Amino acid sequence: MAEYKSDLLIIGSGPAGYTAGIYAARAGINALIVAGAQKGGQLIRSSIVENFPGFSEALSGYDLMEKIHQQAINLGVKIIDDEITEVDFYDHPFVCSSASGNSFMSKAIIIATGASVKWLGLPSEQKYIGHGVSSCATCDGFLYRGKEVAVIGGGNSALEQALYLTNYVEKVYLIHRRHSFNAEHVVQKRIFENRKITIFWNNVVDEIIGTENPLEVTGIRIRNVKSDKKKYLDVSGVFVAIGHHPNTEMFRRYLHLDSGGYIVVKPQGNATDIPGVYAAGDVCNPYRQAVIAAGCGARAALQAISEL
Numbered sequence: 001m002a003e004y005k006s007d008l009l010i011i012g013s014g015p016a017g018y019t020a021g022i023y024a025a026r027a028g029i030n031a032l033i034v035a036g037a038q039k040g041g042q043l044i045r046s047s048i049v050e051n052f053p054g055f056s057e058a059l060s061g062y063d064l065m066e067k068i069h070q071q072a073i074n075l076g077v078k079i080i081d082d083e084i085t086e087v088d089f090y091d092h093p094f095v096c097s098s099a100s101g102n103s104f105m106s107k108a109i110i111i112a113t114g115a116s117v118k119w120l121g122l123p124s125e126q127k128y129i130g131h132g133v134s135s136c137a138t139c140d141g142f143l144y145r146g147k148e149v150a151v152i153g154g155g156n157s158a159l160e161q162a163l164y165l166t167n168y169v170e171k172v173y174l175i176h177r178r179h180s181f182n183a184e185h186v187v188q189k190r191i192f193e194n195r196k197i198t199i200f201w202n203n204v205v206d207e208i209i210g211t212e213n214p215l216e217v218t219g220i221r222i223r224n225v226k227s228d229k230k231k232y233l234d235v236s237g238v239f240v241a242i243g244h245h246p247n248t249e250m251f252r253r254y255l256h257l258d259s260g261g262y263i264v265v266k267p268q269g270n271a272t273d274i275p276g277v278y279a280a281g282d283v284c285n286p287y288r289q290a291v292i293a294a295g296c297g298a299r300a301a302l303q304a305i306s307e308l
C-alpha cells in the first residue's frame with residue numbers, strides 16, 4: 001500500500017487523460033495519471049483512425065494511443081498502473097483510493113474515465129461473452145477468419161467494425177433495428193459498396209444460440225420489428241456495437257450528472273460543481289471523438305493549473 005501526493009490527479013488514460021497529463025507536465029505541475037483498468041482507453045479497440053489530425057496515413061487506435069503514451073512518457077508524465085475505485089470529494093485535499101489499496105491525495109482532480117460498452121442485455125449474450133460474443137472487432141476479428149459473423153448496431157462503431165471484419169471473414173450480417181444508419185456518410189458508402197456485408201434493416205437480436213461444451217456461438221435468431229418475422233442466421237461470432245455509457249457511477253453522489261449519466265461541466269470550461277474537480281472527454285460529452293477528448297483534456301489541465 002502506497003500513499004501518493006500530487007497537485008493534480010488525472011483519473012483515466014484515454015486521449016483526454018494523457019493530454020491533460022502532457023499539459024500539466026509541460027507546466028511543471030506535480031501531476032499523476034492513474035491509468036485505470038483499460039490503459040489507453042476505448043480507443044485501443046478502434047480498428048482504424050483516420051480523423052485524428054497530424055497523421056497523413058490512417059493508423060489503428062492502439063498505435064495512436066501507444067504514440068500518445070510515449071509522448072507523455074517523454075515529457076515526464078508520471079503514470080501509475082492502477083484503478084481508482086473510490087473518491088472522497090467532501091474534504092480538501094481530495095482523497096481517492098485504488099483497486100490495489102493505494103491512496104492518492106491531491107489538490108485538484110481531472111476525471112477522464114471515459115465510457116464503457118453497452119450490451120444488449122440478453123442472458124445468452126452474457127453467457128457467450130468471450131466465447132463468440134465480443135464488443136471489439138479489432139481485438140477478436142482474427143478469430144473468425146473464413147467464417148460468418150454478425151454485427152449489431154447502426155452507428156459509426158458498428159459500421160466500422162463490420163468493415164474491419166471483412167478483412168478476415170467470409171460474410172458479415174449487419175443487424176440494425178431501424179431503416180437508416182446514424183453513421184458518417186463516408187462510412188455508410190463503404191458499407192453499401194462492400195459485397196461481403198448483408199444488411200438486415202428493422203431487425204433485433206432475440207437470442208444468441210450456441211453449444212454448451214465447449215461454449216461456442218453457432219447462430220442468432222433475429223426478429224423483424226415491423227413484421228415480427230423471425231430468422232435464424234448461422235454465425236460463429238456476434239459483435240455488439242450499440243453504443244456506450246459514461247463511467248460516472250463513482251462520482252454520482254458528488255457531481256451533477258445529466259439524464260445520460262454524463263458529468264455536467266460549467267459552460268466555457270471543464271469545471272464541475274466542486275471547485276478543483278474537472279471532467280474531460282467522453283465522461284462529460286457523448287461525441288466519442290479522440291480529438292475532442294484530447295482538446296477537453298488540454299482545456300481541463302489549463303483550467304486546473306490556473307486555479308491551483
Ligand code: NAP
Pocket residue numbers: 048049050051119120152153154155156157158160176177178181182184204241242243244286287288289
Ligand atoms: P451510437 O452512434 O450511439 O450508435 C448506436 C447504434 O446502436 C445506433 O444505431 C442505435 O440504434 C443502436 N442501438 C442502441 N441501443 C440498441 C439496442 N438496445 N439494440 C439494438 N440497437 C441498439 O454509438 P457509436 O456507434 O458507438 O458511436 C458513438 C459516437 O462515437 C458517435 O458520435 C460516433 O460518431 C462516434 N464514433 C466516431 C468514430 C469515428 O469518428 N471514427 C468511430 C466510432 C464512434 P438507433 O439508431 O435506433 O438508436
